[in-house]
Amino acid sequence: MIFRFLLLSLFLFLGAKSFCAQPNVVLFLADDMGWMDSGVYGSTYYETPNIDRFAKRAMRFTNAYSQPLCSPTRASLLTGQYSARHGITSATGHIVPQLAGFTALPKTAAPTIPMLLPESKNFLEPSQVTLAETLKNAGYRTAHIGKWHLGLTQPYWPEQQGFDSAFHCHPDPGPPGEYFSPYGVSPEGKATAKNKIGTITDGPVGEYIVDRQAAEAAQFIKANKGGPFFLNLWCYGVHGPWGHKEEYTKHFAHKKDPSGRQGNPIMASMLKSVDECFGRILDELDKQGIADHTIIIFTSDNGGNVHSNISSEGKKAANENWQRWAGNQPPTQNTPLRDGKGTLYEGGTRVPMMWSWAGKIKAGSKAHAVVGPIDVYPTVIDLLGIAKPSQQHFDGVSYANVLKSEGSLERRAYFNYHPHAGANRAGGVWVREGDFKLLRWFGNPVTHELYNLQNDISEVRDLAGKMPEKVKELDRLIEGFLKDTEASFPQPNPAYQPESKAKVADPMAGLVPKFCKASNVGTALHIEAAGRTPFLGTAQVKMSGPIILKIRARSSVGGHGKVHWRTADQSEFPENAQTTSFTLKAGADWQNIRVELPVTGSCGTVRLYLPADRAPVEIQSIDFSSPKGESKRWSFITP
Numbered sequence: 001m002i003f004r005f006l007l008l009s010l011f012l013f014l015g016a017k018s019f020c021a022q023p024n025v026v027l028f029l030a031d032d033m034g035w036m037d038s039g040v041y042g043s044t045y046y047e048t049p050n051i052d053r054f055a056k057r058a059m060r061f062t063n064a065y066s067q068p069l070c071s072p073t074r075a076s077l078l079t080g081q082y083s084a085r086h087g088i089t090s091a092t093g094h095i096v097p098q099l100a101g102f103t104a105l106p107k108t109a110a111p112t113i114p115m116l117l118p119e120s121k122n123f124l125e126p127s128q129v130t131l132a133e134t135l136k137n138a139g140y141r142t143a144h145i146g147k148w149h150l151g152l153t154q155p156y157w158p159e160q161q162g163f164d165s166a167f168h169c170h171p172d173p174g175p176p177g178e179y180f181s182p183y184g185v186s187p188e189g190k191a192t193a194k195n196k197i198g199t200i201t202d203g204p205v206g207e208y209i210v211d212r213q214a215a216e217a218a219q220f221i222k223a224n225k226g227g228p229f230f231l232n233l234w235c236y237g238v239h240g241p242w243g244h245k246e247e248y249t250k251h252f253a254h255k256k257d258p259s260g261r262q263g264n265p266i267m268a269s270m271l272k273s274v275d276e277c278f279g280r281i282l283d284e285l286d287k288q289g290i291a292d293h294t295i296i297i298f299t300s301d302n303g304g305n306v307h308s309n310i311s312s313e314g315k316k317a318a319n320e321n322w323q324r325w326a327g328n329q330p331p332t333q334n335t336p337l338r339d340g341k342g343t344l345y346e347g348g349t350r351v352p353m354m355w356s357w358a359g360k361i362k363a364g365s366k367a368h369a370v371v372g373p374i375d376v377y378p379t380v381i382d383l384l385g386i387a388k389p390s391q392q393h394f395d396g397v398s399y400a401n402v403l404k405s406e407g408s409l410e411r412r413a414y415f416n417y418h419p420h421a422g423a424n425r426a427g428g429v430w431v432r433e434g435d436f437k438l439l440r441w442f443g444n445p446v447t448h449e450l451y452n453l454q455n456d457i458s459e460v461r462d463l464a465g466k467m468p469e470k471v472k473e474l475d476r477l478i479e480g481f482l483k484d485t486e487a488s489f490p491q492p493n494p495a496y497q498p499e500s501k502a503k504v505a506d507p508m509a510g511l512v513p514k515f516c517k518a519s520n521v522g523t524a525l526h527i528e529a530a531g532r533t534p535f536l537g538t539a540q541v542k543m544s545g546p547i548i549l550k551i552r553a554r555s556s557v558g559g560h561g562k563v564h565w566r567t568a569d570q571s572e573f574p575e576n577a578q579t580t581s582f583t584l585k586a587g588a589d590w591q592n593i594r595v596e597l598p599v600t601g602s603c604g605t606v607r608l609y610l611p612a613d614r615a616p617v618e619i620q621s622i623d624f625s626s627p628k629g630e631s632k633r634w635s636f637i638t639p
């Protein structure tokens, strides 16, 4: 009798304990999935039924941000800090970690380099008290599954940052085995490009790593259904080397996007796999009866990739497959957002973000608060009633009140920092306050762009010239941000010596006007036609293709222009070949025109034909760049 009484007490005690157990947390992070890359966010091409059904039980954010690249976002999610503070400012989490005491900003640079440029930290500092550590200290079982990208060597692995178990491998900008088993990961040794080291084990031949991630996650959920647990699933899709299931790809190859925006069947196939992985996690939570007792977060680590694989140059084997299915298409299109991954424009930083928690977060709701990866950690622990670890500095704030529909997020401004833009280019930082976004480009001199995202989400109307007071006001916020985070931001190189004074004095150096008159008026270059086919010629675009040309121009009547090139080994411009056209719209606003030049091999001479036959064309800048980081830029704005 006493025994039965004790047993009953024990049962009641355990029952009460499991009833009171903290809710579980699932953080699902997609790789390189853009803001427009799911049905619920507006894609009419990709098929994401699981993400879409999740939205029906979640709160969906319309103004959620990431950093422009993966490692910085990942570090911000786990630390609650801006990249300017944690120091991982670029996608360098797979590179050999720096030695202790390294400083991000060099003290000197060669006289040919105009700016001192900071170096990204290649690892997450072990002294950071991560979200995983805080949850583990609160009694959670913690698992990391997938891409880590926050440190190449063992001292910087997830097991050292609060994860009880981890399924991962290094180096890890992408998955092992080109997405398919055998993955060829060794448990021990030195990680190199050819030698993957980590805890990922082979599955059946041909197993797809994203499916395996789902299986690992389901197993973890089942094993820890009594909770509480933290599942950190960082999906390998949709990133290079673009391994995809051809049976899915075939389906999308026959599909047309009714909106005409997207149409890459490889991306669509890979997104379908990511969606299935997420769906399998939702199903497992349902199956174990714990879905309502789990906070689920879905987001991405940076904006959609619009620059990879746009020509057949480069990795031949990968590209043959890419070419077969996707031609010269980039992975995705972020329209209406400008640009993509790796840039500070909205296409690079605005991402999907959804949260669900049954009974606490209103199902099928939408939030417009400006939030980012820095806020996830403080928000999660606030929802769970776990105290902030006192030794951790937080830049992010909790928006639990937004999630619980109890209030709004009281934060004046949100920042995004990316001090890298290719070799010899300094990158920038932006601040968002309300609808306004000010970009500050590091350089000598510093330049600005100002947009009102409320009516210009595509960032085509730069208001910096029209609203100098607003620029000043927001730039003061940026100044405060750089100081507060102790950012190592680019500085003018005191040793810089321009090659020759003449080159500095003449912003047109290297540009030859033909059939036109070009005059530099200090704020722009004015091109007036003096013949039928006015163009600017240059032999200074000495870089290998593919090349991106960016022109900032305007014209009162607009029209069509084109770019014609010959390569270094061609003596003539090929007739009716090697041209790409572009459109300059009529109007008084400055337009940022982006032209992709599928140059094969090394570029020789370029002719930039301008629609100046009916009215002058004004140009503020011309900027050629290659994915390798080479660049040639002309700016006609006098500092």
Ligand SMILES: [Ca+2]
Pocket (backbone or CB within 6 Å): 031, 032, 069, 070, 239, 301, 302
């Ligand atoms: Ca990424």
